[in-house]
Amino acid sequence: MAKMMVTPELSEFTSMIVSVELADLMLNSEGPITVLAPTNDAFENIPQAIKQDLSNPDFKGVLTTLIKNHIIEEDLTSSALLQSIQKNGEYSIKTMGGASLTAYLNDGEIMVKDSNGVTAKIGKSDILGTNGKLHMLDAVLSMTK
Template sequence: MKVYKLFLGLSLLSIVLVSCKNNQKEETPSVETNEVTTPQKAQKKILTEEDRKVIASVLAKVMSTPELKSFASAIVTVEATELLSKEDGPYTVLAPTNAAFDAIPKEKMNPFLRPENKANFGKLVKNHIVKGSFTSFDLIQNMKGSGKVELETVGGAKITATREGTDIIITDANGKKAKIGTKDITGGNGIVHAIDVVLNIK
């Protein structure tokens, strides 16, 4: 009896499904058309000279380097993007790593993040940017003789490059030292070196 009911149920279900399909076929008139639809291709944007300049800039290099995301965010916050993307420079960017920013005590970093201290934060960021293009080789070559290279940042701070073994060390006016890690990231308007300490912060 149970088998019979199951068979009857399945039979009724199949009849309903077939009738539905037939109704759909009858209700949908076939329309012949000779029109052929072709998918429209998305138009490629033609890059201007300025677009190419921005894409190749040191700003783009900083933003595309994962270990420099915090510094990239700082550049955007202080509105220094045009300096590093549109100006010819050339510039040497000594970009603190994410770990370097994380190492700053909150009581020292938080005041810079307040809106009223935006100018001071901007100066801090610009004190990691040097006018001129200095690869690691250039820095080492310029150290010959005196053993150091004195540089001035866009923010007006004095920094010094020296060597300790095979490492290039950057020292700020307060005596704080940072080591260059990832180096010679070349952009269209300068060079980027990653450093392990945020400089010029007391």
């Protein structure tokens, strides 16, 4: 996922990956993995108090979980996701962090919702990396399972 590390609109997410020492996992994992990466704009929309907590070294475990809740240990293209949603009305996803996500369509857009009701739209998708795919999200999913 070296591609993600050099994508300017994902600099906030990638700096968090580096800060909790998950860069090796992202870069060297055999994969396939799919990363649902929140954009910098997505991080701008979370409350300031939560942003401060995420930058606090005492919250490293929480930040690690947040990042892992955006990683799926499978190759999930947007077309495969769309087909599964169209077939079943929605598609359940389990993340590396143990969170359960639900993908569904809203006005033709692929949306992802976590168990706390936080919803994100998939924007740019199917960005190929050496060990998987990257889809950009317009919101940050929850830090809990």
